[in-house]
Amino acid sequence: MKKVAFHTLGCKVNQYETEAMEELFEKSGYQIVDFRDNADIYVINTCTVTNVADKKSRQMLSKAKHNNEEAIIVAVGCYAQIAKDKLIKDNNIDLVIGSNNKNKIVDLVEEYIHEGNKINVVEDIGKTTEYEDILITKVNDKTRAYIKIQDGCNQFCSYCIIPYTRGRVRSREMSSVIKEVNTLASKGYHEIVLTGIHIASYGKDLTNTSLIELLIRLNKIDGILRIRLGSLEPSLITEEFISQLSKLNKICPHFHLSLQSGCNATLKRMNRKYTTEVFNNKVEIIRKAYTKPSITTDIIVGFPGETDEEFNATLDFVRKIRFSGIHVFKYSMRQGTPAATRDDQIDPRIKTERSHILINVQSRIREEFLNSFINKEIDVLFEEESIIDGKKCYYGFTDNYIKVKVFSDNNIRNLQLATKIIKIQNDNLVGSI
Incomplete structure (x- = not known):
């Protein structure tokens, strides 16, 4: 079973698209591993919103090759779209996929595995008129x-x-x-x-x-x-x-x-x-x-x-x-x-x-x-569990997106509960249920 590692830079859209690409690989029999691990394939979903984002994208592509010199390196996303000519000339990068064709990534990787020729599928995105359907059926460890x-x-x-x-x-x-x-x-x-x-x-x-x-x-x-x-x-x-x-x-x-x-x-x-x-x-x-x-x-x-x-x-x-x-x-x-x-x-x-x-x-x-929320009761949807001083603690958000912490012996993850707000702590709210 070949191992695939991902690293995502940039916005929530990029994060969504990475999760969708991970699913495509999983459904094709690949194992998803941490980017720090030794993988057969590294996929870097790049960002280009600033010059600093460009630099980080290049750094992560380089780091992937450093992790495993024999690995297949895939540059995908916005920086790949805008800097395709530079990336195509980079001998360390095997596949360059722009803002489209992410839904074909597994087929493209397997084409490279079989034929060994560098692949470039960066289109003229300004002429693209159809939405590329790429979807998820699960989200990693979140509610x-x-x-x-x-x-x-x-x-x-x-x-x-x-x-x-x-x-x-x-x-x-x-x-x-x-x-x-x-x-x-x-x-x-x-x-x-x-x-x-x-x-x-x-x-x-x-x-x-x-x-x-x-x-x-x-x-x-x-x-x-x-x-x-x-x-x-x-x-x-x-x-x-x-x-x-x-x-x-x-x-x-x-x-x-x-x-x-x-x-x-x-x-x-x-x-x-x-x-x-x-x-x-x-x-x-x-x-x-x-x-x-x-x-x-x-x-x-x-x-x-x-x-x-x-x-x-x-x-x-x-x-x-x-x-x-x-x-x-x-x-x-x-x-x-x-x-x-x-x-x-x-x-x-x-x-x-x-x-x-x-x-x-x-x-x-x-x-x-x-x-303005102190001593008020608000519905909170709890998402994360943590341990503080040996006690179980849960974090969640109100509907108007304020983070709330409560201590609870019961598992309240993924439950929406009425919560009494007690105080402010570290720019968030602390409550009780």
Whole structure:
């Protein structure tokens, strides 16, 4: 039995696709082993979102060869898509598979085993119009399952390489999504997270299909207790959409709305398709429909041309919106994007300083949000078991995505239980059942 090891870089979509590829190998009789082990085949699912991601992808490809010089090395995914010419010339890499053809990976590996010739199946992703169906029937050691529902992006933000590596929007057929969720529900998974490159665009390339129609169908599946949405573009949020969404009892009141900057001038340079005024209106629509929704976001500091005044506008906007959580990123130049060609790049020391300032402002807002749940009873779906000072401890999440810890002698993993919140600890909540 040949052994296959995987290493995944990047986003939740990559993680989903790795799990799907693992299943394909398992069904064909291969054994999945840890990447640190000696394997016959190493598959590196690469990322190219930043120059640093490119470097990590190259490092992991090199490490795989170092693990076993005789192994077959497979570069797959976004970096393989964008850097195919460089990888094809690398004598240590045997197969180069781009953003498509992951569902053929076993056949391609076996073709290489039989014929011994380097394989390159990187297509012109910009011309791809059909969604590549690749699915999972299980998730490794978790109670929450990520479901990929679309690929590609048509936005072309000035800092982002993804439209060039993932291509244009391609939606998965609704019947395929429903079939996968039914399968996972039958195996005991209670929460699903819909993910993709730009899920707000789901259905726009299909006939009579939309994200809300998919959610209405998924909400009816027995066994599924929670449906969580991945990162959303503000354009999706309308009075009509939220009105329909709020009637679906399994939808989690957790909205990750990508902001990137709280300054209109910066947003314009980023080629984002909204203003802060529009974004604020979207948040108000959500807060009118839900009680204590969790609204989280991403913000890039140090984008080319960002002045002190522009950064301060972002701080003021963060204070106004009062996000429950922010992922703060220092702008990282990505060759091949318009932003990388600008001559007004920001000094790295200023980026670091702004990052620390924003994180500190957000920490105080986050603490206020968490404090509002003290002495309240909330439903928590428990996912992980741990041992602390000899006692069994369980971690889970509320529907609005706050991590909660409880001590329990009983096995409560994969159960959703009413939990009394006692205190805050390490940016999470502690409760009792």
